[in-house]
Amino acid sequence: MKQVFVHLILLAGLCISFGCRGQHKFRIPVWGDWQVWGDEGNGMYANPVLPGDFSDIDCIRVGDDYYGVSSTFQFSPGFVILHSKDLVNWQILGHVVDDLNNVSADLNWDRMNKYGRGIWAGAIRYHDHKFWVYFCDPDKGYFMSTATNPEGPWEPPHQVLAAKGWDDGCPFWDDNGDGYFIGTHFSDGYKIHLFRMTKDGRSLITSSDKVIYQARGSEANKLYKINGIYYHFFSEVRAGGRAVMMERSKNIWGPYEGPKQLSYAQKQFHEPNQGAIIQAVNGNWYFLTHHGTGGDWAGRVLSLLPVNLRSGWPILGSPDEDTIGRMVWQGKMPVKNSKIVLPLTNDEFNESKLNPAWEWNYQPRSDKWSLTQRLGWLRLHSFRPLESGNFFKAGNTLTQRVYRTRKNVVTIKMDIQSLSAGQWAGMAHFGYPNYAAIGVVSDTTGKHLLFKNNEVSIKGIQLTGKDLWLKSTWSLDGRNQFYYSLDGHNFSPFGAVYQLKWGAYRGDRIAIFNYNEQADAGYVDIDYFHYEYSK
Incomplete structure (x- = not known):
């Protein structure tokens, strides 16, 4: 040895x-x-x-x-x-x-x-x-x-x-x-x-x-x-x-x-x-x-x-x-003149594999996600959760660790034009058995903005465009606020402030999720994931 x-x-x-x-x-x-x-x-x-x-x-x-x-x-x-x-x-x-x-x-x-x-x-x-x-x-x-x-x-x-x-x-x-x-x-x-x-x-x-x-x-x-x-x-x-x-x-x-x-x-x-x-x-x-x-x-x-x-x-x-x-x-410092290096968080989804910060919640369904079906985008195909309405029983949820720093901002861009009826996709924070999420839901009245905090839901505006930007912010206190944008520049808060939580021996995770309550149908494309945190 x-x-x-x-x-x-x-x-x-x-x-x-x-x-x-x-x-x-x-x-x-x-x-x-x-x-x-x-x-x-x-x-x-x-x-x-x-x-x-x-x-x-x-x-x-x-x-x-x-x-x-x-x-x-x-x-x-x-x-x-x-x-x-x-x-x-x-x-x-x-x-x-x-x-x-x-x-x-x-x-x-x-x-x-x-x-x-x-x-x-x-x-x-x-x-x-x-x-x-x-x-x-x-x-x-x-x-x-x-x-x-x-x-x-x-x-x-x-x-x-x-x-x-x-x-x-x-x-x-x-x-x-x-x-x-x-x-x-x-x-x-x-x-x-x-x-x-x-x-x-x-x-x-x-x-x-x-x-x-x-x-x-x-x-x-x-x-x-x-x-x-x-x-x-x-x-x-x-x-x-x-x-x-x-x-x-x-x-x-x-x-x-x-x-x-x-x-x-x-x-x-x-x-x-x-x-x-x-x-x-x-x-x-x-x-x-x-x-x-x-x-x-x-x-x-x-x-x-x-x-x-x-x-x-x-x-x-x-x-x-x-x-x-x-x-x-x-x-x-144990080593003089060493270079400041931070864990990589951002992903443009331009490579043939995900960056090493990503981890799926459980082993993913490999035929339901792709980095090649649309180059430069992550495609997540929807399928039904193991239990209806249970976020923690929905497969292909892609996650990263969060950091406790003075300022944290996560932003994603989604192409939502290919959603099917029953589909619900977006960004979430979770620490089992608690979560909060913001995203788009497709129902009989069309596509709508939706916020969920465990069992509490708030339905928002109807979404008629192709693209949707979502953002999450928090600080040292771990109080998260979600935002949405229709143009990538002007963001509006949506949903209640959510206190990030510990659960099942793990700290909070931030996630991109996508599932369908009605059928194995529909998909969402993610253009990028940007996570900026304070040093």
């Missing part, structure tokens, strides 16, 4: 930017009210480094590049791959799982019954000149895939363990090439199990199974070997909330010393608790983490914390007198 770590002793005496008292004035914002985030362009960065829903993050360094993975639940393609040159500026590189049916048939458009399930947390590693990812489906077990290049193509996911009730697994290859796997059996009291793996990494040797830890909610597992010592990283629920923990041993099977608490739960900062410890190119060590408390409409955003050594333990954030870490909000 190409290790991203060298000797832990390098951490001794290390003072990492904002980890040192008196070096910078710490900025402690009210949660969600971050006027700046990520790379500040002056050699400093501010947390969060990515204010969007990238839950269950894991990360490695290979050479001068950093690669992250994040859970995607029922969205397709699944298990997102991120890339950075400095741990602060991140781009979406691609996904591992093109067809969710290779994980579970319940994730297909004709079932759509696994909100909050699907692809959960996993890990990425580099071993034997390949990238390896492992992830879990809580109802199906553990899966793995490999690729020579992180952009893909990735091999179809292979089932490593077919069992229900497992999560948060991570592979580990020792210096001699022996493979191991650690994971939590959450349905059996959150016992953490260690297995040997077969040499090809495609199966667990179940006869080697050993429970090495158990506590309330113990999961978020990672295994590291640093300077000859095995470190088991995890989190558990303590009196103050979910906290990051670690135990260590000279033998991978134990006995393990600890556990040692590495940071406080910090519920006021939404519990930074699951992620990866990485040594940067500059020799400093960092903790890339999501903020794991649910309920935030933006989802589980990412922050980067310094790592400081205390008595041989890597403390996450700024250590206090009890050698337990606290959240920090600003620091020096």
Whole structure:
């Protein structure tokens, strides 16, 4: 395995930017009210480094590049791959799982019954000149895939363990090439199990199974070997909330010393608790983490914390007198003079594939959408939802994450001339089981503007033209207002203000949708999707 770590002793005496008292004035914002985030362009960065829903993050360094993975639940393609040159500026590189049916048939458009399930947390590693990812489906077990290049193509996911009730697994290859796997059996009291793996990494040797830890909610597992010592990283629920923990041993099977608490739960900062410890190119060590408390409409955003050594333990954030870490909000960039890079959101639909920010709500019906039937446009064909009137049972809904920044504006242009009776198409925000949408509906009286907020509907003007522009705006408070335009220049608000919501372990998503309550008929063409957000 190409290790991203060298000797832990390098951490001794290390003072990492904002980890040192008196070096910078710490900025402690009210949660969600971050006027700046990520790379500040002056050699400093501010947390969060990515204010969007990238839950269950894991990360490695290979050479001068950093690669992250994040859970995607029922969205397709699944298990997102991120890339950075400095741990602060991140781009979406691609996904591992093109067809969710290779994980579970319940994730297909004709079932759509696994909100909050699907692809959960996993890990990425580099071993034997390949990238390896492992992830879990809580109802199906553990899966793995490999690729020579992180952009893909990735091999179809292979089932490593077919069992229900497992999560948060991570592979580990020792210096001699022996493979191991650690994971939590959450349905059996959150016992953490260690297995040997077969040499090809495609199966667990179940006869080697050993429970090495158990506590309330113990999961978020990672295994590291640093300077000859095995470190088991995890989190558990303590009196103050979910906290990051670690135990260590000279033998991978134990006995393990600890556990040692590495940071406080910090519920006021939404519990930074699951992620990866990485040594940067500059020799400093960092903790890339999501903020794991649910309920935030933006989802589980990412922050980067310094790592400081205390008595041989890597403390996450700024250590206090009890050698337990606290959240920090600003620091020096891990790489000097790096370029500010933002996740791509816009799509002109001029390419042969969608940009990597897109994910469908469940595996889409492949014959019902196209980028080639009208060049430069996305065509969405309508078909009936699995349940009449149920937005969450309508296939081919195309989505992106939203970001929590000072200003967010999404605009789409639609050609609505080919709608059929019963068709309803437009733009939506959703966090299961809540949504709000604006669009055009075709009924017996013609085409009309329509706004829906769950079961509340407001019918608007009749639409007689060919084109319709829709817009959504929101700010740090997550209060969304929809607009429409008949000429692409003059926009009018329509519908009530909608508070973006968290649902099914995910933050709010913005979506383009299209379905027909009466028949598999009609289509809508989308010329572009523009999403501008503040830096």
